Amino acid sequence: MPLDTKILSQAATEARGLAMDAVQAAASGHLGLPLGCAEIGAVLFGHALSYFPEDPGWINRDRFVLSAGHGSMFLYSWLHLAGYDLPIGEIKRFRQLHSKTPGHPEFGETPGVEATTGPLGQGVGNAVGMAVASKMAEARFNTKEHAIFDHKIVCLAGDGCLQEGVASEAAAFGGHQKLDNLILIYDSNDVTLDAMAKMSQSEDTAERFRAYGYDVHIVNGQDLEGFFATFEAAKYATTGKPQFIVARTLIGKGIPEVAGTQKAHGEGGVKYVDADRKTLGLPDEKFYVSKEVYEYFAGHRQVLKQRYLDWQEKYSGWKNANPDLAALLDRGVHREIPPDLVSKIPAFPKDSKIATRKAGSDVLQPIAEALPLVIGGSADLYGSTLNYIQAEKDFNPENRSGRNIRFGIREHGMCAILNGIAYHGIFVPSGATFLVFADYCRPSIRLASLARLPVVYIFTHDSVGVGEDGPTHQPVETVSGLRVIPHLDVIRPGDPEETAGAFAAAFSRTDGPTLIALTRQAIPLQNEVPVEVRREGVRKGAYVAHKETAKLEVIILATGSELQHALNAAKQLGDGVRVVSVPCTERFWRQDEGYRDEVLPPSCRKRVAIEAGVTALWYQFVGLDGKVVGIDRFGMSAPGGKVMTELGMTAESVIQAVKSLTA
Numbered sequence: 139m140p141l142d143t144k145i146l147s148q149a150a151t152e153a154r155g156l157a158m159d160a161v162q163a164a165a166s167g168h169l170g171l172p173l174g175c176a177e178i179g180a181v182l183f184g185h186a187l188s189y190f191p192e193d194p195g196w197i198n199r200d201r202f203v204l205s206a207g208h209g210s211m212f213l214y215s216w217l218h219l220a221g222y223d224l225p226i227g228e229i230k231r232f233r234q235l236h237s238k239t240p241g242h243p244e245f246g247e248t249p250g251v252e253a254t255t256g257p258l259g260q261g262v263g264n265a266v267g268m269a270v271a272s273k274m275a276e277a278r279f280n281t282k283e284h285a286i287f288d289h290k291i292v293c294l295a296g297d298g299c300l301q302e303g304v305a306s307e308a309a310a311f312g313g314h315q316k317l318d319n320l321i322l323i324y325d326s327n328d329v330t331l332d333a334m335a336k337m338s339q340s341e342d343t344a345e346r347f348r349a350y351g352y353d354v355h356i357v358n359g360q361d362l363e364g365f366f367a368t369f370e371a372a373k374y375a376t377t378g379k380p381q382f383i384v385a386r387t388l389i390g391k392g393i394p395e396v397a398g399t400q401k402a403h404g405e406g407g408v409k410y411v412d413a414d415r416k417t418l419g420l421p422d423e424k425f426y427v428s429k430e431v432y433e434y435f436a437g438h439r440q441v442l443k444q445r446y447l448d449w450q451e452k453y454s455g456w457k458n459a460n461p462d463l464a465a466l467l468d469r470g471v472h473r474e475i476p477p478d479l480v481s482k483i484p485a486f487p488k489d490s491k492i493a494t495r496k497a498g499s500d501v502l503q504p505i506a507e508a509l510p511l512v513i514g515g516s517a518d519l520y521g522s523t524l525n526y527i528q529a530e531k532d533f534n535p536e537n538r539s540g541r542n543i544r545f546g547i548r549e550h551g552m553c554a555i556l557n558g559i560a561y562h563g564i565f566v567p568s569g570a571t572f573l574v575f576a577d578y579c580r581p582s583i584r585l586a587s588l589a590r591l592p593v594v595y596i597f598t599h600d601s602v603g604v605g606e607d608g609p610t611h612q613p614v615e616t617v618s619g620l621r622v623i624p625h626l627d628v629i630r631p632g633d634p635e636e637t638a639g640a641f642a643a644a645f646s647r648t649d650g651p652t653l654i655a656l657t658r659q660a661i662p663l664q665n666e667v668p669v670e671v672r673r674e675g676v677r678k679g680a681y682v683a684h685k686e687t688a689k690l691e692v693i694i695l696a697t698g699s700e701l702q703h704a705l706n707a708a709k710q711l712g713d714g715v716r717v718v719s720v721p722c723t724e725r726f727w728r729q730d731e732g733y734r735d736e737v738l739p740p741s742c743r744k745r746v747a748i749e750a751g752v753t754a755l756w757y758q759f760v761g762l763d764g765k766v767v768g769i770d771r772f773g774m775s776a777p778g779g780k781v782m783t784e785l786g787m788t789a790e791s792v793i794q795a796v797k798s799l800t801a
């Protein structure tokens with residue numbers, strides 16, 4: 139279909155007006171991108187993208203990710219014009235309490251917003267992840283007769299995104315993986331926030347992406363026809379490479395007083411908009427959209443609807459011919475998990491003494507079999523993290539059905555990509571590295587938590603028990619540092635059966651991410667506690683692992699590899715001692731008060747906690763009267779067992795702490 143440049147140009151002007159009025163009304167926000175990229179928005183939402191506002195979750199829609207999330211008014215204007223459930227009233231309430239137009243795009247808050255963006259660069263990683271998921275979906279669900287998946291992933295990123303390391307990691311991975319369904323548009327406007335971009339960058343970005351393995355196009359982003367032609371060339375390219383479009387734009391176009399300078403980036407241009415709207419041809423009426431533009435989009439929706447209905451027909455044919463595949467896809471889309479997942483994991487032999495990372499490897503296999511949409515990956519550490527799905531192969535350009543992703547040494551990129559796979563809405567992603575490198579992942583983990591994505595992190599080498607690699611590789615503050623992220627479950631299982639419970643809990647969770655922290659070193663099975671109690675105890679976050687045999691006097695709390703010391707101490711201390719295993723504090727806080735009080739009776743205030751990590755967080759459980767045996771310093775380079783003993787991670791330390799309370 140030919141491009142209607144006249145009406146799309148008018149739509150671009152009116153979208154500029156919406157951004158101006160919204161940012162002016164909110165007295166905050168970012169005008170530069172919505173104004174500079176208005177023509178790009180008009181081409182994408184007014185013509186080039188496949189989507190259907192009445193069914194924003196349509197699985198074969200093109201995904202559009204605004205990585206430069208500060209330009210949120212760009213997205214909101216176009217989603218409004220496109221006909222998503224985002225009425226003009228919401229545009230007027232830009233950045234206000236409980237509006238559908240938050241400061242930066244938030245997944246789940248606004249129909250049509252595909253990813254929570256704002257921390258620059260993350261959206262590029264998300265888009266790469268979506269492109270991975272979409273390739274997987276094509277490989278696993280399309281048949282010769284019915285290609286139900288053929289959508290593109292389109293991402294708009296600015297200088298800021300492309301300066302960020304996470305975008306470089308993800309983009310390089312995307313090039314290596316030949317993700318030819320990815321179209322990355324670079325809003326190249328020579329401006330960042332503080333200054334002209336040349337003050338902080340002098341690389342040739344186009345050449346950089348060529349080197350990553352992208353086809354590179356350069357176009358004037360203000361030229362509707364030129365941009366459309368370039369976009370189409372990228373969309374239909376047959377080179378097998380991802381596409382990088384350098385769109386040269388004028389930041390803040392429409393406010394000549396600031397356009398092309400850093401003053402245009404934020405709300406600096408607001409004071410000129412009343413005068414400049416006239417020059418643009420906009421009436422005095424604020425939040426103005428002409429009848430013709432609304433009518434154009436209403437007409438365009440009919441075109442999109444036909445495309446959607448054609449697809450539904452194709453889908454029905456596919457579904458009839460492939461009922462099993464259709465049922466699987468349905469389970470993925472609706473995030474259905476068998477309630478008896480944990481029972482698919484065989485019990486460990488009672489005499490085994492293995493590291494929980496090894497236990498994790500063992501339990502991952504039946505989980506991956508029970509949940510065919512689970513995807514795994516490791517940042518070049520499969521040999522240590524042991525999370526390879528053994529019945530499956532690598533994901534790569536030759537095998538898009540592979541369920542194991544080799545991310546390379548790109549932890550941050552990996553986690554942004556995992557988020558993208560989750561956003562895509564079919565697969566359940568998991569990824570692995572050493573726990574100490576969670577700091578390299580944290581911005582993406584935080585966003586997974588904010589967006590409530592069901593991502594599973596399998597992070598191993600969870601304490602100073604790592605040993606010889608020394609303090610650089612020995613987490614001490616990491617586990618507690620992760621526990622403070624809202625909506626993130628951190629599970630540190632205390633033996634292989636708790637590990638089984640941890641994996642079942644993590645892969646059953648649909649409303650947020652879970653991080654499982656596993657040991658490098660072998661630890662014993664706690665056979666004193668029945669298998670079901672340990673597994674179910676993890677689901678609840680904490681449970682009584684050893685019950686007192688006389689009047690309750692002391693509670694010892696423990697997690698991970700320190701559970702063994704707590705149980706040993708209890709044996710030596712005698713009758714009035716209870717041990718509570720606390721594999722996941724977040725899950726425990728979600729239990730009702732009755733259960734929490736049953737496990738930790740408030741009347742018992744003599745409490746000792748032990749964990750091979752910083753102590754602060756444990757005071758919420760032991761209170762002012764309690765003691766914490768922990769490690770408030772960095773570790774040391776020596777064999778793991780020696781380091782543990784040297785730093786007091788022993789039953790003896792627990793006994794002494796208890797005695798100091800009961801003396």
Ligand SMILES: Cc1ncc(C[n+]2csc(CCOP(=O)(O)OP(=O)(O)O)c2C)c(N)n1
Pocket residue numbers: 170171206208209256257258259295296297298299302325327329330331332389403
């Ligand atoms: C990780 C991160 N660091 C810093 C910021 C603050 N910030 C928002 S936009 C921006 C400049 C972005 O420049 P560019 O992508 O060129 O955007 P433009 O000025 O073209 O709108 C900065 C530093 C952020 N949002 N995320």
